[in-house]
Amino acid sequence: MSTGELVIKDLRAGIPGREILQGLSLTVRSGEVHAVMGPNGSGKSTLAHVLMGRPGYEVLGGSVTLDGIDLLALPTWQRARAGLFLAMQHPIEVPGVSLVESMTAARRIVPTEENVPDMDERLHTEAARIGFDERFLDRSLNVDLSGGERKRNETLQLSVLRPRFAVLDEIDSGLDVDALADVGRRVQEATEEWGLGVLAITHFHRLLDVLRPDVVHVLAGGRVVATGGAELAGIVDRSGYAAYS
Ligand code: ADP
Numbered sequence: 015m016s017t018g019e020l021v022i023k024d025l026r027a028g029i030p031g032r033e034i035l036q037g038l039s040l041t042v043r044s045g046e047v048h049a050v051m052g053p054n055g056s057g058k059s060t061l062a063h064v065l066m067g068r069p070g071y072e073v074l075g076g077s078v079t080l081d082g083i084d085l086l087a088l089p090t091w092q093r094a095r096a097g098l099f100l101a102m103q104h105p106i107e108v109p110g111v112s113l114v115e116s117m118t119a120a121r122r123i124v125p126t127e128e129n130v131p132d133m134d135e136r137l138h139t140e141a142a143r144i145g146f147d148e149r150f151l152d153r154s155l156n157v158d159l160s161g162g163e164r165k166r167n168e169t170l171q172l173s174v175l176r177p178r179f180a181v182l183d184e185i186d187s188g189l190d191v192d193a194l195a196d197v198g199r200r201v202q203e204a205t206e207e208w209g210l211g212v213l214a215i216t217h218f219h220r221l222l223d224v225l226r227p228d229v230v231h232v233l234a235g236g237r238v239v240a241t242g243g244a245e246l247a248g249i250v251d252r253s254g255y256a257a258y259s
């Protein structure tokens with residue numbers, strides 16, 4: 015069981031000429047689920063990109079550490095190796111590379127478990143658990159997949175790689191109720207199975223009925239403007255963000 019913490023302190027970051035995150039702080043511990051809610055344009059995806067080191071974003075101040083390791087000093091693949099995973103809001107198509115191939119390659123650089131399991135077997139087991147059609151395992155990554163299938167695919171990668179911390183950028187967008195339940199349940203189980211820590215960016219309360227948050231943060235203008243328990247998600251759902259901007 016993984017134990018540790020992902021600590022974001024006073025993070026300031028953006029794109030050239032524009033500061034988007036303006037001093038953001040939060041700490042996620044292993045096994046915890048933190049929800050990040052916030053209006054469009056509040057900087058949620060920017061946070062996800064900056065955590066993973068996407069080119070084009072610059073860090074202007076603050077720190078991000080995973081068990082004391084300075085993530086911001088590392089290239090993306092080494093952040094992944096340290097145990098960080100990002101489920102993208104808009105998963106990209108990778109023609110010519112199958113899920114099996116990409117997961118096998120990723121497992122080589124992300125040795126999160128002592129005994130590497132049979133990847134093929136785990137892919138099939140995990141695909142069945144979240145209702146991801148096995149026919150897609152050997153086809154080009156995300157090519158011709160619907161929005162919902164792509165989100166199941168992101169969840170499948172998460173459950174196969176077993177990272178220590180996962181940032182889920184609107185994993186619920188484009189999912190119907192059944193898919194939402196499958197995805198939410200799988201992530202919830204991961205927090206218990208290997209102590210996954212989760213930063214779940216979402217607009218909607220619906221996901222959080224399945225993936226129960228320990229802490230809810232409201233983001234506005236690139237800052238955390240409110241933090242509370244699961245009840246905060248319900249309040250935001252009913253009253254909107256007007257009170258926080
Ligand atoms: P959210 O995910 O909360 O909707 P984003 O983090 O995507 O918000 O965006 C925050 C703000 O920064 C928006 O105004 C957006 O247009 C801007 N922004 C983010 N990334 C870029 C980028 N790569 N180029 C230009 N503007 C960007």
Ligand code: MG
Binds near residue numbers: 058060103
């Ligand atoms: Mg976004």
